[in-house]
Amino acid sequence: MYKQHFSRFFSADPQRLHFAAHSHHLWPDVTRQAMLDVWDDAARLVDRKWERVFGEVVPRAQAHVARVLDLSAPAQIAFAPSTHELVIRLLSCLEERGVLRILTTDGEFLSFVRQAARLEEQAKVRVTRVPTEPFATFDARFREEASGGSFDLVYLSQVFYNSGYAVADLPGIVRSVRDPDCLVVIDGYHGWCAVPTSLRAIEDRAFYVSGGYKYAMTGEGACFMHVPAGFRLRPVNTGWFSMFGRLSAAPTARVEFPDDAFRFWGATFDPTGLYRLNAVMEWMNGLGLSVGAIHDHVRKLQERFLSGLERRPLSLLPASALVTPRDLDHQGNFLAFRLPAAGDLGRRLREAKVEVDWRNDRLRVGFGIYQDEGDVDALRERLSALSAV
Numbered sequence: 001m002y003k004q005h006f007s008r009f010f011s012a013d014p015q016r017l018h019f020a021a022h023s024h025h026l027w028p029d030v031t032r033q034a035m036l037d038v039w040d041d042a043a044r045l046v047d048r049k050w051e052r053v054f055g056e057v058v059p060r061a062q063a064h065v066a067r068v069l070d071l072s073a074p075a076q077i078a079f080a081p082s083t084h085e086l087v088i089r090l091l092s093c094l095e096e097r098g099v100l101r102i103l104t105t106d107g108e109f110l111s112f113v114r115q116a117a118r119l120e121e122q123a124k125v126r127v128t129r130v131p132t133e134p135f136a137t138f139d140a141r142f143r144e145e146a147s148g149g150s151f152d153l154v155y156l157s158q159v160f161y162n163s164g165y166a167v168a169d170l171p172g173i174v175r176s177v178r179d180p181d182c183l184v185v186i187d188g189y190h191g192w193c194a195v196p197t198s199l200r201a202i203e204d205r206a207f208y209v210s211g212g213y214k215y216a217m218t219g220e221g222a223c224f225m226h227v228p229a230g231f232r233l234r235p236v237n238t239g240w241f242s243m244f245g246r247l248s249a250a251p252t253a254r255v256e257f258p259d260d261a262f263r264f265w266g267a268t269f270d271p272t273g274l275y276r277l278n279a280v281m282e283w284m285n286g287l288g289l290s291v292g293a294i295h296d297h298v299r300k301l302q303e304r305f306l307s308g309l310e311r312r313p314l315s316l317l318p319a320s321a322l323v324t325p326r327d328l329d330h331q332g333n334f335l336a337f338r339l340p341a342a343g344d345l346g347r348r349l350r351e352a353k354v355e356v357d358w359r360n361d362r363l364r365v366g367f368g369i370y371q372d373e374g375d376v377d378a379l380r381e382r383l384s385a386l387s388a389v
Contacts, residue, residue, distance in 0.1 A: 087185070105160070109161045156173070162323075192215065195332060316345055317345065322335060
């Protein structure tokens with residue numbers, strides 16, 4: 001019933017089956033007008049457009065993020081073009097501590113993995129990586145490591161990008177970190193707008209980073225970080241936006257920072273992503289479309305797809321190759337299959353007008369609100385056709 005709201009993307013290639021919502025979600029039609037609004041505001045306001053951006057666009061976007069995550073203080077949301085920028089800014093707060101001790105997992109996204117590895121090369125960090133598998137014991141194993149060790153930074157995903165496994169007890173893990181000086185960061189990129197999430201119980205302790213490129217249907221450039229209130233960190237990596245409210249004030253001997261999340265803002269960026277974010281959030285509100293409803297819809301499609309693979313097995317994609325537990329009790333909005341030739345199958349599907357993606361030996365199949373049962377059946381038929389070749 002929601003396909004009609006994505007008509008621009010569907011009309012661009014009517015034969016395409018898009019099952020890569022976890023990688024690049026299709027945008028609803030309302031985002032096109034949002035991009036035109038950015039241009040019109042720039043033409044109308046010129047230099048004064050930043051007054052509108054910071055006076056109207058940003059507060060609306062902060063309120064939407066806070067509402068979806070059940071956060072009490074929208075002003076504790078900082079935006080940036082990428083989560084990487086925000087994480088680097090957060091890491092810069094710890095430079096004075098010397099060699100940093102980081103606790104993380106072996107299932108983090110490539111950006112953090114690469115950055116941590118590069119810092120290891122320079123002997124600037126010591127990293128402890130907890131295996132995500134077996135999933136049944138992950139939460140307990142990570143809690144034990146977090147509570148028993150001494151770390152400067154604890155960093156883990158809400159939903160792991162290479163499996164789709166959703167951590168069962170985020171509050172329990174966050175509370176297991178006993179050292180109040182240790183920063184706890186949740187990478188929520190595969191969780192925000194994909195699985196219902198309330199951070200209320202841990203909003204005073206955990207940082208949370210995510211963005212609109214995937215399940216928020218917003219595209220690039222609208223990433224954010226929730227900053228726990230009361231943290232008075234002083235990032236070394238800082239830009240002029242952190243003094244946006246004091247541009248006319250006299251210089252001070254010590255660099256000052258705002259009390260809220262603006263201390264983590266950077267510098268001039270393209271605000272188009274925030275315009276799109278607001279348009280999508282308001283479109284969802286107008287339809288009464290919640291994250292919970294999207295997740296329920298996706299779960300039904302996932303079940304239909306897996307049940308079809310089980311009823312009529314395909315050699316190219318056996319149901320037994322699913323990486324996560326079959327019950328899907330802790331599953332994000334995509335399924336990952338462990339296959340020796342994941343890339344070969346992904347490329348063959350792309351030639352058959354089916355968009356999925358792959359990472360090493362993982363083929364990822366993502367589901368969204370713009371799909372229905374007919375799309376799942378069509379995916380199964382195209383897979384069958386490839387199997388018959």
